[in-house]
Amino acid sequence: xxNMACLSITDNLTTDNSDSERVMKSWxxxxxxxxxxxxxxxxSSGPTKVCTKAAEQCQMGGxxxxxxxxxxxxxxxxxxxx
Numbered sequence: 001x002x003n004m005a006c007l008s009i010t011d012n013l014t015t016d017n018s019d020s021e022r023v024m025k026s027w028x029x030x031x032x033x034x035x036x037x038x039x040x041x042x043x044s045s046g047p048t049k050v051c052t053k054a055a056e057q058c059q060m061g062g063x064x065x066x067x068x069x070x071x072x073x074x075x076x077x078x079x080x081x082x
Contacts, residue, residue, distance in 0.1 A: 051076035 047057040051068035058078035060066045066078040 051078055 047059040047065055048068070049059055051058050054068055054070060054076070056068040058066045058068050060078050060080060064080065066080050068076055069079045071077050
């Protein structure tokens with residue numbers, strides 16, 4: 001009967017350990033998910049074709065990339081990066 005009590009205690013420790021591992025894995029998954037979602041872009045897919053704010057990356061003719069800037073008249077334009 002003494003051995004039976006030891007097995008019972010050992011079984012409980014093993015169960016508690018796997019429960020704590022499950023909780024640890026759940027927390028890890030939650031934290032990784034939050035970090036992944038926080039690092040996602042705002043939904044824009046590549047450079048903009050129409051400039052709406054300064055320093056935005058924009059696409060010029062011929063597939064070249066540019067930067068949105070304000071011209072002397074106050075209008076936003078896509079200026080070549082080179």
